[in-house]
Amino acid sequence: MMTAEPVYDVVWPLAPSAAPTGKLAARSEDLRGKTVGELWDYLFKGEEIFPLIRRALEARYPGIRFVEFEAFGSTHGRDEKELAATLPGLLRQHGCDAVISAVGA
Amino acid sequence: MQQAAVVSKGVGLPSLPIAEYPGVPMTDGSDAVARKIEALVPQLVAGLAGARDVALRAAAEPAPRDVVHRGTLDDIQEHFHRNLWSDGLPIIPPTLTRVERFLKHTRRAPEEVIGRLLPENRAATVWSIAVNGVMAGCRPEYMPLLVAIVEAIAEPIFRV
Numbered sequence: 546m547m548t549a550e551p552v553y554d555v556v557w558p559l560a561p562s563a564a565p566t567g568k569l570a571a572r573s574e575d576l577r578g579k580t581v582g583e584l585w586d587y588l589f590k591g592e593e594i595f596p597l598i599r600r601a602l603e604a605r606y607p608g609i610r611f612v613e614f615e616a617f618g619s620t621h622g623r624d625e626k627e628l629a630a631t632l633p634g635l636l637r638q639h640g641c642d643a644v645i646s647a648v649g650a
Numbered sequence: 651m652q653q654a655a656v657v658s659k660g661v662g663l664p665s666l667p668i669a670e671y672p673g674v675p676m677t678d679g680s681d682a683v684a685r686k687i688e689a690l691v692p693q694l695v696a697g698l699a700g701a702r703d704v705a706l707r708a709a710a711e712p713a714p715r716d717v718v719h720r721g722t723l724d725d726i727q728e729h730f731h732r733n734l735w736s737d738g739l740p741i742i743p744p745t746l747t748r749v750e751r752f753l754k755h756t757r758r759a760p761e762e763v764i765g766r767l768l769p770e771n772r773a774a775t776v777w778s779i780a781v782n783g784v785m786a787g788c789r790p791e792y793m794p795l796l797v798a799i800v801e802a803i804a805e806p807i808f809r810v
Contacts, residue, residue: 550722553743557712558735558785560778563763564771567662569703576699590675590683597687598694605691643698647654 573642578608582641584632585614586621598645612639620646652734653769660771665704667697714760714777715746730785741785752780755793764797765804774800 573579581602585591591614599611617635618628636644658666669690675683712718719729726743730736742748753760753776760777767774776797783796802808 552720552722553726553745554717554720555726555743555745556714556749556781557716557718558730558744558778558781559711559770560772560775561711562771563766563773564660565662569663569665572698572700572702574700576695581698593680593683594671594675594687597684598691601688601691602694605695645694645698 576602576606576609576643578610579606579642580610580612580640582612582617582636582639582644583614584617584620584644584646586647587614587619588621595645612641657769660769662771665702667693669693669697714775714781717746736785742787744781744784748784749777749780751790752783752788752793752796753777755791756797758797764800767800767804774804 583591583595585595595611595614602609616639617632618624620628654668658664658668670693671690672686673682675686678686719726721729723743727736727740730741731738756776758776760775760780762776763773764776764779765774766772772778779796779800780793783790783792788796
């Protein structure tokens, strides 16, 4: 004899969002002569990928300059909070117009 | 990729441009990495130059007691899996009756916010802790411990 399979009415498992509302920084329309900062978590082949990105962008945008990831240190790990706190100042100090961050998997 | 999108939304920048490397760089040889990065340049340029905030209309979210789905055990598993509401393991269906059974084991109000949790940056409430306790197969009397665990992981010193 077949018995009917139970049916369940279920509630939502998430909770209200507490995300802040932010805005993207203004972008340059043209990357010629601009400075791009590199932020990396020292994982997932960034040491191989960032140089490839540099070469590709340099070929397309004369005068583009890069502040390489070593200038900032790892964005992941024990010191990440300290880095995050000092990052706005560091980016200003290096004159970054744009940033590539989080090369990852 | 989904994680990057969830994190950018959680930090309040849902329009943050993301360039997606196809595949996994760790398992690609140097030639493949070089080829894929070259193909990724248009995405990188679009993100670096000219990206704009896109007005995203936030979809209305359910109230805690709203029934969001009705179905058999298999239907519920599939629905939760498809919506990324579970970690992929089997769940106990969170019905109102089961959630209320958990709430009887705490004196805290269901709407009380215990902390904010990443990556989505959502407010963990007593209610949502009970719902997730049901889903995980906990016993209702574990509720005080579940609240304490969420309090602990919501502390900034706890990082995953």
